[in-house]
Amino acid sequence: MDDRNDYRGAAPWNGSRSPRSKSEQKPLIRLLFLLSFFVLLSTTACVTPDGGRLEGDLPNAEEQDSSTEAAEERGAGNGTEAGATDEEEPVPPQPSRLPELVVALSFGALVVFFVIKARAGRVYFIRRIPGLEAIDEAIGRATEMGRPILYCPGLDGLDEVATVAAMNILGQVAARVAEYETPLRVPNRDPIVMTVSQEIVREAYNAAGRPDLYDDASIYYVTDSQFGYAAAVCGTMVRERPATNFFFGRFYAESLVLAETGNMTGAIQIAGTDSDAQIPFFITACDYTLIGEELYAGSAYLSREPLLVGTIRAQDIGKVIFIILLIVGSILSFSGVLDIRPFLGKWDAP
Numbered sequence: 001m002d003d004r005n006d007y008r009g010a011a012p013w014n015g016s017r018s019p020r021s022k023s024e025q026k027p028l029i030r031l032l033f034l035l036s037f038f039v040l041l042s043t044t045a046c047v048t049p050d051g052g053r054l055e056g057d058l059p060n061a062e063e064q065d066s067s068t069e070a071a072e073e074r075g076a077g078n079g080t081e082a083g084a085t086d087e088e089e090p091v092p093p094q095p096s097r098l099p100e101l102v103v104a105l106s107f108g109a110l111v112v113f114f115v116i117k118a119r120a121g122r123v124y125f126i127r128r129i130p131g132l133e134a135i136d137e138a139i140g141r142a143t144e145m146g147r148p149i150l151y152c153p154g155l156d157g158l159d160e161v162a163t164v165a166a167m168n169i170l171g172q173v174a175a176r177v178a179e180y181e182t183p184l185r186v187p188n189r190d191p192i193v194m195t196v197s198q199e200i201v202r203e204a205y206n207a208a209g210r211p212d213l214y215d216d217a218s219i220y221y222v223t224d225s226q227f228g229y230a231a232a233v234c235g236t237m238v239r240e241r242p243a244t245n246f247f248f249g250r251f252y253a254e255s256l257v258l259a260e261t262g263n264m265t266g267a268i269q270i271a272g273t274d275s276d277a278q279i280p281f282f283i284t285a286c287d288y289t290l291i292g293e294e295l296y297a298g299s300a301y302l303s304r305e306p307l308l309v310g311t312i313r314a315q316d317i318g319k320v321i322f323i324i325l326l327i328v329g330s331i332l333s334f335s336g337v338l339d340i341r342p343f344l345g346k347w348d349a350p
Contacts, residue, residue, distance in 0.1 A: 107318050114317070115310030124313045131270050131288035132301050138268045139176050142243035148183035149173075150242040152233060152258065153197060154249020154273070155226060157190045161296065162274045166249035167196055168299030169272075173246065174204035178213060185236060186219040189229045194221045230254035234261040247271035247286070248295065251278045259285030272298065 118124060142149045151173060153166040170186070177184045184201065188194035198219045205214040222232045234257065237245070245262040247255070247269065255271075255278040262269050263285045271282035272290030282289045290298060300308035332338040 106321075107314065110314040110317055111311055114313040115307055118306035118310040118313070124309055126297070126301055126309070126312065129290065129294050129297070129301055131272065131290045131294070132298055134268075134270060134288050135173065135302070136176065138244040138246075138270060139173070139180055139182060141268055143180040143182045145243045147243035148185050148240055149177060149244045149246070150233070150236065150240075150262075150267075151184060151186045151246040152249070153186065153188065153193055154247075154251055155189045155229065155254070156250040158192060158196065160250050162248075162250040163193060165295050165298060166272075167193075167200055169246075169248050169295075169302065170197060171200045171204055172299065172302040174201040175208055178205045178208035178210045181210070181213060183215075184218055185240070185242065187222045187229070187233050187236065188220065189222060189224055189226075191221050194219060226252065226254055227257075230257050233258055237261050237265050237267070241265050242267055245269045247273070247282065248290075248298070249273065250275055251282075256281040256285065262286075 114124070139149065151170060153170060154160070154163050156163050158164060158167075174184065186194075186197050186201070188197060198216060201219055202211075202214050202216075205211050222229050236242075238261070242262075242265075245258075245267045247258060248271070251258075251273050252275070255273070255275075259269060259271065259282055269286040270288045270290075271286040272295040273279060273282065274292050274295055279289065279291055297312050299305075300312045329338075329340045333340045
């Protein structure tokens with residue numbers, strides 16, 4: 001009989017996700033259109049009517065005088081008169097950095113606004129992510145079966161965003177594991193990631209009031225070899241037969257090897273990665289898979305920390321603003337009202 005049928009379920013995630021009413025959404029809609037209009041107006045102000053040149057890009061009088069003197073010196077050195085020098089090519093206009101500044105300030109204002117609102121007690125709706133909802137169920141299953149939990153934080157170092165996201169989720173998983181008193185195994189490929197993992201798990205056990213359950217040897221370094229690491233993790237799955245496997249972070253060709261081995265041992269598996277090439281393998285062999293940005297939002301989804309939730313909310317609103325700007329800019333460009341090419345980089349004038 002498959003071991004997965006032995007588990008009858010644990011308490012589901014009880015985070016509140018009540019959607020807002022229409023009256024509560026009106027101020028947010030006003031803010032959305034205000035920011036969109038402000039960004040569009042600021043970027044439009046960077047363009048002058050003469051051929052789409054940007055303000056501040058043409059050389060001033062002093063630069064023109066210095067270039068003329070340099071041309072005269074070159075002409076004198078070549079034995080020609082200053083008047084016979086060839087006319088220099090005009091300086092091409094450079095893209096203005098003002099739109100980037102406006103976008104950065106606008107996004108920063110959004111983050112600050114939503115973080116303050118979240119800390120004031122505002123509950124923001126975050127759509128349900130089945131893979132994160134199943135974490136409590138997976139930990140409860142391992143606890144009932146008396147088997148350990150295996151957590152793989154990927155193969156890259158902390159310079160990758162996916163690894164940082166995996167560390168954030170590890171803290172939430174370790175807090176629940178400490179409450180259930182379930183053994184945790186965290187094999188690492190990078191020694192720095194191993195050290196950070198040890199500190200994160202130790203703090204989670206201390207916060208749960210169970211520092212005696214923390215085992216420093218359960219978070220260990222394996223090897224920096226890609227398939228050597230995969231072979232060691234697969235060996236752990238076969239020997240210890242963990243009831244739950246977590247694969248969060250950046251993975252490569254070894255992803256299918258790990259996921260298939262865990263599937264053969266009958267473990268419930270939850271994976272998450274931002275590597276497009278490995279997502280199909282995790283979807284095929286794992287029970288739940290976090291795709292792309294779902295991995296980044298995992299920590300905010302589980303902890304409901306106001307700083308993280310406010311940041312996620314600001315990112316969503318920023319995406320909506322960019323979509324609106326793309327639509328409005330495309331309409332203005334196709335209709336001939338505004339040339340948006342100067343905002344996209346260097347373009348040769350026709």
